[in-house]
Amino acid sequence: MTVDSASERRFERALASLRGLSVGDALGSQFFVPVNYPLLKQRVLPPGPWQWTDDTEMASSVLAVLADHGRIDQDALAHSFAENHDFDRGYGPAVNRLLRLVREGGDWRELASALFNGQGSWGNGSAMRIAPLGAWYADDPEQATHQAEISSYTTHQHREAVVGAMAVAAAASLAAAPGGPPKPEELLDGVIALVPRSAVGAGLRRARDMLDYKDAGTVAAVLGNGRRTSAHDTVPFALWSAARSLGDFEEAFWVTAQAGGDVDTTCAIVGGVVAAGAAGAPPAAWLAQTEEPPGWLVPAHH
Ligand SMILES: [Mg+2]
Numbered sequence: 001m002t003v004d005s006a007s008e009r010r011f012e013r014a015l016a017s018l019r020g021l022s023v024g025d026a027l028g029s030q031f032f033v034p035v036n037y038p039l040l041k042q043r044v045l046p047p048g049p050w051q052w053t054d055d056t057e058m059a060s061s062v063l064a065v066l067a068d069h070g071r072i073d074q075d076a077l078a079h080s081f082a083e084n085h086d087f088d089r090g091y092g093p094a095v096n097r098l099l100r101l102v103r104e105g106g107d108w109r110e111l112a113s114a115l116f117n118g119q120g121s122w123g124n125g126s127a128m129r130i131a132p133l134g135a136w137y138a139d140d141p142e143q144a145t146h147q148a149e150i151s152s153y154t155t156h157q158h159r160e161a162v163v164g165a166m167a168v169a170a171a172a173s174l175a176a177a178p179g180g181p182p183k184p185e186e187l188l189d190g191v192i193a194l195v196p197r198s199a200v201g202a203g204l205r206r207a208r209d210m211l212d213y214k215d216a217g218t219v220a221a222v223l224g225n226g227r228r229t230s231a232h233d234t235v236p237f238a239l240w241s242a243a244r245s246l247g248d249f250e251e252a253f254w255v256t257a258q259a260g261g262d263v264d265t266t267c268a269i270v271g272g273v274v275a276a277g278a279a280g281a282p283p284a285a286w287l288a289q290t291e292e293p294p295g296w297l298v299p300a301h302h
Contacts, residue, residue: 007070010136013176013276014063017135018293020275021059021268023282024253025128026050026290028267029090031257043254048289053090055268058129060084060297062151066136072147078108078154084296090264092229094121095155112157120157124226124234127164128265131272134172138276144173145194156231163198164231168269170194171239176276181246184211188243203236210240216259225261234262238269245270247279249286 030036030046039046061080065073082102085091091099094115102108115121130148137144148169152162170191175181182190188208195201203223213219219240224233237259245252249271256270257263274280282290 007067010138011063011067013138014066014132014136015293016278016281017132017172017176017272017276018056018059018063019287019290020249020280020282021129021131021272022052022056022293023050023249023275023286023290024256024267024269024271025055025264026052027253027286028257028271029053029264031263040254040258045286045289049291050289051291053264054095054125055128055265057084057086057089057294058125059132059268059272060294062129063132063136064297066133072133072151074108074150074154077151078102081154082108084294092123092125094123095125098155108154112153112155115157120161121155122158122160122230122232123156124161124164124229124231124262124265126152126156126161127168127231127235127238128268130165130169131172131269131276134169134174134273135176135276137169137173138176138178141170141173141190141194144169158231159196160199160231163195163200164235167191167195167200167204167235167239168273171242172273172276175242175246175273175280176278181277181279184243184246187246188239191239199232200235203232204239207236207240207243211244216241216255220259220261225259226263226266227261229262229265234265235269237261238266239273241266242270242273246274246277249274249280249282252280253282 082099085099134144145166148165152165174190223237226234241256
């Protein structure tokens with residue numbers, strides 16, 4: 001494929017975010033193994049290599065579609081999710097079934113809207129994959145929010161899931177701003193201004209009011225830590241943590257992981273948002289232990 005220099009820069013920025021997302025996902029998922037819990041407290045890395053999960057697989061589809069179409073094409077995105085779906089990457093049961101049916105020729109519009117008795121999924125799956133899209137639109141947080149909204153409908157149609165994806169994309173876009181990372185309160189104020197009224201939005205306002213709290217466990221006890229795997233139980237805490245540690249990937253990771261819950265997903269969101277900024281890249285030694293993004297993404301587009 002041929003790209004002009006502007007879209008080349010978008011791709012590089014989004015790939016940097018994807019790499020941060022994959023480190024958060026792969027390293028975070030190590031802490032589902034009880035033998036590794038003591039390491040978490042002492043901030044000691046478990047032995048590698050670390051394999052990424054559904055968060056990175058779906059984020060790679062988001063980036064592939066942006067590279068091919070220059071925006072979110074819903075049909076292309078739904079089909080990329082379905083074609084690249086690896087059952088062993090830790091997807092939830094509803095998404096496993098949805099992607100299998102799309103692969104077999106089903107219509108994603110009907111299938112996604114029928115989930116959970118016609119309410120659509122409010123899971124955190126459309127938020128966990130979207131930070132690289134925010135990095136792609138570093139110059140335009142409103143467009144990031146809009147494209148994230150469109151992307152969510154391919155799998156997650158409940159308002160809370162849609163707003164969760166919008167919030168994470170807005171955060172990554174603002175974190176990637178050319179002038180350097182914003183202050184914590186600027187980041188959350190910026191995100192809050194871009195998302196509609198919702199439980200996720202209410203959670204973000206509580207997160208904004210808790211930026212001076214030191215203990216992430218206390219904050220997660222109020223905001224949620226993804227244990228329920230819903231968008232509103234996941235996104236406010238993840239963006240609280242990302243906002244406080246823009247420019248410091250290691251600190252962001254440990255604080256997020258120590259709060260427990262859906263650790264691969266909270267750390268994927270935080271890693272993708274923090275690494276969207278030039279100063280927030282993961283340590284080289286951590287990247288070296290993390291499985292490379294999928295082969296179908298990188299050779300085709302890089
Ligand atoms: Mg996962």
